[in-house]
């Protein structure tokens with residue numbers, strides 16, 4: 001052994017609370033897949049070696065020894081198993097931080113998941129999700145880590161029995177790197193057998209390019225082939241193997257929605273293995289960036305997962321790209337500038353888009369599932385990518401007033417189906433009893449609730465393409481109309497829609513935050529401009545065959561009302577005027593002629609950005625009985641100041657916003673209602 005430790009200045013520390021909990025779960029709840037501890041330790045050793053190689057590109061003193069690799073030593077008599085690497089190593093602080101607290105947010109998420117799962121689900125959970133270093137305690141009752149950070153002389157030993165505390169003391173290590181020694185548990189003999197260890201390594205760690213050597217006394221053997229899975233011909237791989245690789249490398253739980261595996265030859269040589277998940281990641285770390293994490297390998301060696309192989313709007317794609325066309329010592333700067341990588345980026349992006357297009361065309365139902373998960377990201381692409389803007393718009397799917405109506409119409413048919421099914425089973429006594437229960441009031445409520453859920457669900461899934469929208473456009477209609485808001489529910493009540501609905505004009509209902517941004521960037525689709533209906537009042541007049549001057553005119557009997565409202569609301573509004581866009585509502589707020597629309601203002605405020613209040617325009621429906629009555633009151637000389645404030649707040653509430661001053665609003669409504677009731 002080349003390492004020794006002295007316990008003269010040993011310090012004892014307690015694990016952070018979350019490590020304690022995780023350890024407890026890992027050790028006590030999981031037995032069937034104990035072998036994965038080796039995968040975790042070997043993966044860490046390989047990561048540390050990769051890191052050292054990468055750091056050495058800029059700091060020659062950190063260079064790896066000539067025969068860098070991972071060594072596994074077995075000592076059956078002492079029941080010891082050790083895993084040593086020539087990696088970057090850890091300083092004293094790093095030992096305490098990385099092994100005493102939970103370093104990776106994914107590991108924390110795993111712990112939570114594990115705690116909330118049923119015991120029988122746990123083994124499969126652990127198989128899919130790395131638990132990292134702590135997995136060692138599944139097979140060891142004590143773990144010693146001796147580490148020396150490359151570029152330093154000092155070594156430190158971290159030791160723990162995995163029961164609440166660990167110690168750190170000075171140690172010696174001949175070379176930089178890390179050795180992890182496991183004191184194997186009495187019931188884990190199997191992990192002291194060479195053949196068992198070799199099988200595990202072949203199963204789990206064959207993608208690792210560093211040689212992994214198993215030493216048993218005098219004998220030694222290299223256990224991994226280092227043939228990266230993605231390098232194998234397609235015909236030699238099963239989807240199970242690919243899925244397994246996907247889950248374990250990228251910490252995913254699902255079956256991929258798409259697996260893309262190809263080898264490019266010719267001017268550019270690379271192999272890519274990419275996965276599109278079938279679900280959104282369950283845990284998105286708070287500090288997650290928008291960058292793609294696709295891993296770049298050169299001649300099988302891992303280089304970086306920060307190579308931005310795919311654009312940010314395809315960041316949900318996981319995978320590996322391995323090329324022959326870059327040198328192994330590619331530096332960070334080079335990654336940004338080399339034309340080779342730019343060409344790879346382009347080719348890989350195009351391949352993903354081709355897959356999306358073909359699935360959208362050939363398997364609508366499956367494509368809609370993808371869209372539900374990652375549609376918002378695709379729409380980000382319309383915003384920030386000029387090369388693919390049109391293709392992405394074509395791939396996009398939207399809710400609209402028309403798809404909502406169609407979905408509603410489809411629902412009674414669904415209900416019918418359920419009824420018929422019930423009839424068919426009436427002869428069965430058990431079912432008769434059920435029919436009895438159906439009379440029950442609670443059951444009825446439940447049914448109503450299900451109906452509501454079915455409705456929401458069906459409406460949620462009813463989507464259109466821009467192409468189909470255009471095919472439904474009315475004769476005189478020149479633009480694609482949309483409105484952006486927080487949810488289908490608030491949008492479906494929006495007074496802005498009334499005029500469009502009355503004229504049978506379809507409006508896209510956009511409910512993702514990114515929807516406030518991309519339409520303006522896209523500008524138009526197939527020569528049809530996209531227009532926000534909260535800012536398209538004139539269009540509606542035109543569509544209704546009215547001239548603009550007609551629209552702008554305030555009838556004589558309304559002039560005084562408009563003046564009093566302006567006086568009462570002062571700088572709370574930028575203007576008060578009549579509108580044709582309302583049918584049932586009395587008032588509506590519209591964004592001022594210049595500047596962002598209301599939804600954009602809302603989003604900016606929510607994201608904590610400085611957003612001065614831009615007074616909206618208050619628009620009135622001169623045909624509404626309330627507005628007519630108010631005009632008469634003003635004519636009679638009555639004061640409508642309080643009512644004006646209520647009106648403005650009502651308009652805000654219709655948009656899904658809160659009144660500007662809720663208590664005052666409540667008081668005003670109370671006073672108004674009391675007056676009305678006592679007058680009767």
Ligand SMILES: Nc1ncnc2c1ncn2[C@@H]1O[C@H](COP(=O)(O)OP(=O)(O)OP(=O)(O)O)[C@@H](O)[C@H]1O
Nearest residue numbers: 044045048087089098103104107130131132133178
């Ligand atoms: N052999 C090693 N050499 C250097 N650092 C190591 C080594 N093993 C572990 N570490 C450090 O300890 C940290 C925690 O390891 P752990 O295995 O628990 O989590 P992880 O590797 O970050 O994530 P996961 O294993 O869940 O993918 C690592 O991120 C790394 O910084």
